[in-house]
Amino acid sequence: xxxxxxxxxxxxxxxxxxxxxxxxxxxxxxxxxxxxxxxxxxxxxxxxxxxxxxxxxxxxxxxxxxxxxxxxxxxxxxxxxxxxxxxxxxxxxxxxxxxxxxxxxxxxxxxxx
Amino acid sequence: xxxxxxxxxxxxxxxxxxxxxxxxxxxxxxxxxxxxxxxxxxxxxxxxxxxxxxxxxxxxxxxxxxxxxxxxxxxxxxxxxxxxxxxxxxxxxxxxxxxxxxxxxxxxxxxxxxx
Numbered sequence: 001x002x003x004x005x006x007x008x009x010x011x012x013x014x015x016x017x018x019x020x021x022x023x024x025x026x027x028x029x030x031x032x033x034x035x036x037x038x039x040x041x042x043x044x045x046x047x048x049x050x051x052x053x054x055x056x057x058x059x060x061x062x063x064x065x066x067x068x069x070x071x072x073x074x075x076x077x078x079x080x081x082x083x084x085x086x087x088x089x090x091x092x093x094x095x096x097x098x099x100x101x102x103x104x105x106x107x108x109x110x111x112x113x
Numbered sequence: 114x115x116x117x118x119x120x121x122x123x124x125x126x127x128x129x130x131x132x133x134x135x136x137x138x139x140x141x142x143x144x145x146x147x148x149x150x151x152x153x154x155x156x157x158x159x160x161x162x163x164x165x166x167x168x169x170x171x172x173x174x175x176x177x178x179x180x181x182x183x184x185x186x187x188x189x190x191x192x193x194x195x196x197x198x199x200x201x202x203x204x205x206x207x208x209x210x211x212x213x214x215x216x217x218x219x220x221x222x223x224x225x226x227x228x
Contacts, residue, residue, distance in 0.1 A: 009153065034217075041122075043203055043219030044156075089155060099144055099163075099207050100171070101217065103155040 003027045004092050006104035013111050019077040021107050023090035026071065030092040034101070035064060035075045038087045047088075048075070080111045115140045119204050119220035126191070126198065126227050134189045134223045136204035142216065143208070145187035149173065150201040150222075159202075162187055191225060199227045 005024045013019045021035075031052045036044035050057040050064045050073065057064050063076045077084055087108050091101040117138045126132045138145065144163045148156040158171030162181040176195025181187055187206075191198045202223045208216030 004155075006155075041201070041222060041224060043117075043205075043221050045219075046217065091156075100146070100158060100161060101156075101205075103148075103157070105153055105155040 002105075003030075004090060004102050004104040006088075006090060006107050008107050009105070010108040010110070013080045013109065015082055015111055015113050016079045019075075019080045019084065019109055019111065021075040021077075021088050021090075021109065023073045023075075023104050024071060025073075025092055027092070027094065027102075028068075028071065029094055030102075032093040033064070033066060033073050034091045034093075035062075036089045036091060037084075038089060038106070040087075044089060077109075080109075082111045082113050085109055085111050117204055117206055117218055117220035119202075119223050121223060122221070124223055124225045126225060128227055129193045131190055131192050132198075132225065134191065134202055134204075134225070136187045136189065136220060137185055138187075138204075138206045138218070139185060140206055140208070140218060141184070142206035142218070143184070144206060145181070146205045146207070147171070147177075147179065147187070147189045148203045148205065150203060156203060159189065198225055200225060 034049040035047040038044040048059050048062045048064050050066050066073045087106045089106045090104045120135045146161040147159040150156050157173050160179040162168035178190045204220040
């Protein structure tokens with residue numbers, strides 16, 4: 001039972017353009033969402049998060065949008081840079097769920113110069 | 114500097130052998146977690162511990178065991194009962210809620226290969 005899904009295994013974008021990574025979830029009790037960036041053979045690095053009481057959070061080039069009615073969130077990266085090339089995971093935390101993260105499958109982002 | 118140390122970085126195991134992956138943190142975090150990464154499946158929770166001498170099974174605990182005798186340490190043993198142990202293993206710890214990233218810190222991982 002995949003409660004957090006990233007349906008696009010990969011995304012290719014030109015440098016300077018916008019990258020949009022999508023994530024869907026099924027459990028309406030998730031109350032906090034996070035995006036991580038990961039390189040091979042390394043641990044994930046936190047990027048940005050959003051509480052379920054908000055619909056947008058922005059941090060520099062990164063913006064996360066949350067649509068609770070659609071159970072959908074997206075990460076926008078503007079402008080995209082070659083150094084952004086990595087695997088991106090969305091993750092969710094269950095309300096009072098002891099802080100366990102539930103991850104999506106990940107999306108490989110490639111930004112071409 | 115505070116952080117999480119996983120060792121070794123790479124580990125090879127013969128079929129039928131048990132192997133223990135180390136995870137140590139000096140962040141004074143109460144909670145610690147073990148995740149497994151396989152291609153196309155994201156990170157899946159194996160075991161977690163919220164306090165010393167207590168731990169709970171995650172989504173894929175079969176074939177694994179853990180202990181939490183000290184706050185700083187949360188070793189994971191991959192037993193011979195684990196059918197597909199070859200994977201990348203990540204340890205994490207977290208501090209209480211209220212921080213934007215839930216206080217999660219990840220180690221750099223251990224790549225386990227069964228030969």
